[in-house]
Amino acid sequence: MSAQKPSIPRGTRDFGPQQVARRNYIFGTIRRVFEKFGYAPLETPTMENLSVLTGKYGEEGDQLLFKILNSGDFAKDVTAEDLAAGAKKVLPKVAEKGLRYDLTVPFARYVVMNRNLLTLPFKRYQIQPVWRADRPQRGRYREFVQCDADVVGTTSLLCEAEIVLMIDEVLSTLGLTDFTIKINHRGVLSGIYQALGGVGSEPDLFVAIDKLDKIGVEGVSNELRQRGFTDEAIEKVFNYLEVDGSFEEKLTQLRTAFGADGVLADATAGPAKGLTDLEQVQGYLQDFGFENFQRLDFDVTLARGLSYYTGCIFEVKVNNVQMGSISGGGRYDNLTGAFGMPGLSGVGFSFGVDRIYDVLEELQLFPEGAVSAPLCLIANFDQEGRATVLPLLRQMRNAGLAAELYPEVSKLKKQFEYADKRGIRYMLLAGPDERAAGLVKLRDMRAGTEVTLPSGEVISRLLELSAEQR
Amino acid sequence: MSAQKPSIPRGTRDFGPQQVARRNYIFGTIRRVFEKFGYAPLETPTMENLSVLTGKYGEEGDQLLFKILNSGDFAKDVTAEDLAAGAKKVLPKVAEKGLRYDLTVPFARYVVMNRNLLTLPFKRYQIQPVWRADRPQRGRYREFVQCDADVVGTTSLLCEAEIVLMIDEVLSTLGLTDFTIKINHRGVLSGIYQALGGVGSEPDLFVAIDKLDKIGVEGVSNELRQRGFTDEAIEKVFNYLEVDGSFEEKLTQLRTAFGADGVLADATAGPAKGLTDLEQVQGYLQDFGFENFQRLDFDVTLARGLSYYTGCIFEVKVNNVQMGSISGGGRYDNLTGAFGMPGLSGVGFSFGVDRIYDVLEELQLFPEGAVSAPLCLIANFDQEGRATVLPLLRQMRNAGLAAELYPEVSKLKKQFEYADKRGIRYMLLAGPDERAAGLVKLRDMRAGTEVTLPSGEVISRLLELSAEQR
Structure with missing residues (x-):
């Protein structure tokens, strides 16, 4: 076989040591918050049957599914007529599995398959990659990780309040301070449509409103016209869209306006329900002692996912950074209907890790600890030094420190370069002279400084230095 | 669309909360040890180009690759003649990507693509799923996770010694005590063949030896005949296969026998190199102060992976448990030759997590902490209690404890059942009477006991209980 120049598929990525470490730092932060709030992890297979996936993401989604070719003699049932009729006719005969396209459909599938075992409410989180055969572009990949948390089987607005807390805690823990958690309610949006008294169509209204950020008042007006x-x-x-003031003030203004437009007749649904839901979420947050209300923005123009969200809607933006939303979600009331289990209500949200990664990088918020380099490299002077440095190396690791001995006796310059390139902070030098005196040198590769200390003290010194680095 | 009964593809699995938590406990243990030994994480895409994968795993491996159907009008270039010629002719026209089959080929591909950026020696670990279109059976899945660690670009036997240390530390940390790390050397096996003076073929000899465990002396003799x-x-x-005694004793016996058979002429290769390599690995382990030599077995019959291993070979078995090897590896000297970068030597090994999981389950070695349930459920008595319990809930989470409030006011019986089914250890009860007195009840759901304490003390109590549970 002749040698080839290897490559990876378009829209996919290799993640080297630093990227993996930084991504794991984000995943770990999200995971810990999800778990503190009582969400339990779920993992589903990479491949799902196409019967599960198809028809769940619209016509366009079906096109964007990656399909797996059947094993063995996959083309045996395909006829020349099938070929002539095109891909649509051939597909069912050559592929019955596809790659996971999101985490929601597999979650719904899991709930239905395990309906008799699950205790409701069921709180699950899921952090796994998904695949979409989209045209790759800057920030859009064909393989990317989603981080979802959902609770199904309860309509309690405590869940919505806790979503605000979780978003706030995850982003704060990652070092972000200037972000906005936008919240709106499907009922409020419906109320605006109802207030128009039958003019236009509701979906048209929502589609136009959702573009306000991008095309402005003029653009939205034109589109509506x-x-x-x-x-x-x-x-x-x-x-309606221009109601202003604090969370409470907006609620009050909307209640007045909706009242004047006569759309509050049914207190348990539509706009009235929207307003009381939002009030309750706010009440829960107050009882929780939530301190960051300034980050919570009741945004009447927020209109995402309206084909499935039926209650509160969330979206999170980082202020002063050019970046789409980094988190979003909402309440839905029919997660599992497509699988024959109607009426299951829930609320969920997810984090966009690729975007969060870029934001943290831009704002230089990754902590020094989020690198995956050993703390210490022991220089390899000579074979005779083994009896001294190998026990030291073992002690470092037993103390929980990541460390290594350069595997070969070679020029110190080369070993320094290795430490440098790998981002190893400290080098331990125990040449013949030091060993004879029971000493070691510890070099801070970043500062370029060096201390000499008794070899018995090096572990405790490294532990101190490691603690400082966090 | 009519409702369907959903299912998952054969050979794949959903992992519920407990399984994810337990698997993460194993992955986390392996990851921490890899990192302590200076290995850095790498992640490669799920999809690789078929040009990278094909031809790397033999004829059978090519059959077992999952291939991804090209997007769009995938069948447009397929002709009726292609169909008539069969799947082999159709495949290159409909699929150019496949799912990762192992972690070694993507690693080799990564090294070659980044050859100018990497610092050698390059130590990487990779924990990711792989996919094989194998016939599913007990313990064999079509999607399973591999955990590999490799170092390339050095021939130092320190790496082999550290593999023994890593295996020992990972398995010990997981609570295993009775296991055997088998080690052998390709050179020793070659020496046995050379000692026969040209009888039979070397691959035939190795294939037969490898079956000794299964078919015994009689079976191997017949096969060789x-x-x-x-x-x-x-x-x-x-x-040769029956050399006996300690590590040193076996080395001595082999040296004598090889000498008598005249195969030690070249001191830098073949059997002589095999014996000195093994001696050196042992020497490194002694210098490290490795205490568990009784677990290290120089097994002359170990003959795995001989189409690629060229130096030391490893395999790990748990004693007294019916289970294949749970770890294995070896040194190779041509990782990247297929990608036009010959002569890169390295050594690597991997853990079989599915098997380790089954062993830990059978031996009941999973710690109590490896479940993913909150520590505490706060009962939801009434809306009035919110002002008391929500701040408590917040404090628990701020203290790092996983906790939740039952999201709805409902019968206590139902809330107890929920805690029970989710495996939540403690329930906090703060009914109207307790609240009036500034008290809470804390119920140990497992022990069935209950204590009453001032609500100000509950966080510190839970922190103590949580620490005990670890």
């Missing part, structure tokens, strides 16, 4: 909304209706829409 | 080995040669083979 094209979709058949009257000038009067458009003015009313913007009156 | 069928392959053209003379009775005299077979007797000589068994004289």
Whole structure:
């Protein structure tokens, strides 16, 4: 076989030591918060049956599914007529499995398959990669990790309040301070549509509102006008979208406006339910003693995922950084209907780790500890030194420190370069003279400084230095 | 769309909360040891180009690769003639990517693609799933996780000694005590063949020896006889395989026998190199102060991976448990030749996590802490209690404890059942009477006992109980 120049598929990535360490730092932070809030981990297979995946993500999603070729003589049932009819006709005969496209459908599938074993409410989190045959571009990959947490089987708004707490804790723990947790409610958006008294279509309204950030008031107005909304209706829409003030003030203004427009008749659904839900979420947060209300923004223009969200909606943006939302979610009321188990309500959210990674990098927020280099490299002077340095190496590791001996006796310059390139902070030097005196030199590779100390003290010194580095 | 009964593909698994927690306990233990020994994490994409994968695992391996159907109109270049010619002809036109089959080929591909950036020696570990379209059976899955550590770019036998230390530390940390780390050397096996003076073929000899465990002396003798080995040669083979005693004693016996058979002429290769390599590994372990030599077995019959291993060979078995090897590895000298970068030597090994999981389960060695349930569930008596219990809940989490409030006010019986089924150890009860008195009840769900204490003391009490549980 002739040698080839290897490559990786478009839209996929290798993660080297530093990237893995930094990504694990983010995953670990998210995981710890999820677990503190009582969410339990779930992992589902990379491959799902296409019968489970197909039809769950719309026509476009079906196109973007990666399909796995059946094993063995996969083409045996394909006829020339199938070929002539095209890929759609051939597909069912050559592939019955696909790669996970998101974590929600596998979660729903799991809940249905295990319905008799699960205790509701069921709180699960899932941190796994997903695959989409999308056109790769900056920040968009064909393999990327999603971090979802969902609770199903309860309508308690405690869950929504805890989502705010979890988002706040994860991002704060990662060192972010200037971010906004936007919250809205499907009922409030419906209320705005109802207030128009039957003008236009509800989906058209939501699609237009969702673009406000991008195309501005003028753009949204134009779009609504094209979709058949009257000038009067458009003015009313913007009156709603421009409610202002604190969380409470917005609630009060909306309650007044909805009242005037006569859409609060049913206190248990639609806009009235939207307002009381939001009030309750706020109440829970107050009882929790949540200190960061300034980060929580009741944003009437937030209109994401409206084909499935039925209650609260969340979206999180980092301020002063050019980046899309880094987290989002909402309440849905029919997670498992497609699998024959209707009426299961839940609420969930997820973190976009690739974006969070880029933000932390831009703001230089990765801690020094989030690298995956040993703390100490022991220089390899000579074979005679083994009896001294190998026990030291063992003691370091027994003390929980990551350390290594350069594996070969070679020029010190080469060993220094190795430590340097790997980002190893300390080098331990125990040449013949030091060994004879029971001493070692410890060199701080970053500072370029060196101390000499009794070899019996090196472990405790390294433990101190390691603690400082955290 | 009509509702369907969902399922998962054959040979794949969902992992629920307890399984994920226990698997992560194993992965975490392995990861920490790898990192303490200076290995850095690498992650490669799930999909690799088929040009990278094909031809690396033999004819059978190529069959077992999962291939990904190209996106879009994948069948457009397939002709009726291709169909008639069969899957082999169709495959290159419909699929150019496949799922990772092991971690070694992606590692080799990564090394070659990054050859100009990497500092040698390069020590990497990789813990990721792989996929094989094998026939599923008990203990054999189509998706399973491999845990590999390799160091390339050095021939130092320090690496082999450290593999013994890592295996010993990982398994000891997991609570295993009765296991055997078998070690052998390709050069020793070659020496046995050379000692036969040209009878039979070397691969035939190794294939037969490797079966000794399964088919016994009689079986191996028969097989060798069928392959053209003379009775005299077979007797000589068994004289070698039956060397006995301590590590040193075996080395001495082999040196004597090899000397008598005249195969030690070249001191830098073959059997002579095998014996000195093993001696050196032992010497390194002695200098390290390795205490568990009784677990290290120089096993002349160990003959795995002989198509790629060129130096030391490892295999680990748990004694007194019916289970194949749980770890193995060896030194190779041409990792990247297929990608046009010849002569790169390295040594690596891996852990079989599914088998380790089953062993720990059988021996009941999973610690109580390796479950993923919150420590405490706060009962939800009434809406009025919120102002008391939500701050308590927040304090628990701020103290690093996993805890939750039952999300709805409902019957205590139901809340107890929930705690019980989720494996939550403690329940905190703060009904109207307790709240009025500033007290809470803390119930140990396992012991069935209950204590009443001031609500101000509950956090410190739970921290104590949590520490005990570790």
